[in-house]
Structures are given as C-alpha cells and as structure tokens.
Amino acid sequence: LKQYTQALDKLHQALLLVEKDRQGSPITECEIRWLMHQCYLAVYDYDSALSALESISPKSRTARFYMALGNLYRQLGIERSAVTCYKEVLKSFPLALEAIEGLVLLGQINKEITSLITDSAGSRFDWQLD
Secondary structure, rough: HHHHHHHHHHHHHHHHHHHHHOOOOOHHHHHHHHHHHHHHHHHHHHHHHHHHHHHHOOHHHHHHHHHHHHHHHHOOOOHHHHHHHHHHHHHHHHOOHHHHHOOOOOOOOOHHHHHHHHHHHHHHHHHHOO
C-alpha cells in the first residue's frame, strides 16, 4: 500500500512537469493518468481512479481507456456511462468479449448492440442471429 502511495506522489510530480513542458517529455499525460488510475485501483480508491481516467480528453482516449472507464462506471453503479463506454470499445473492437460481457451484465444486449457488433465485424457472423 505504501508503495502505491509513493508512486502516486511521483506520478503527480511527473504530471506537473509534463503539463509545463508538453513537447520535451518522453511520457505523455495520458500514460501518467493511466498509471495513476492503476495505483488508485490497487489502493481501492475507485473515485480517484475514475477521476484520473475522466480527466483524459475524449479525443485522446483509446479503447483501453474506454474499457477501464466502463468497468469503473459499472462498478460504481453509473450504468448509462458504462454502456456508452462499452459501446465505444465495440466500435473499434467489435468482438471485445469484455465489453460485450459488461453490456450483458448491465442487461444491454439487444438488437442495437448486436447490430453494432455484426456491422463492424462483417457478414461472417450473420449465422449467429438466426
């Protein structure tokens, strides 16, 4: 636990440096915030983990960020936001089983989600809908 607290202190310092000198930094703000999120998860501080991920601009978020956000939103009972994040993952990776599982757990597998998966994956999976 102490190691994660120390790591968070160092990551906060790194974040301040990166925000000052965006051009010269070998690590990006997104990477630092991702590491902060992981440290917060390790110490069971889910609200801070969520804040670390939410502070990343939507333009910079990858499927990995959306998946982590979806899982945190679901865990914290913020279902609508979780569904939105899982759908974002499926736009890039239509067969992402973890995102599909998250939607199932939220009772969201319906024709819209099924079509999102099959439209992105192509007609190879039409047989599953019959």
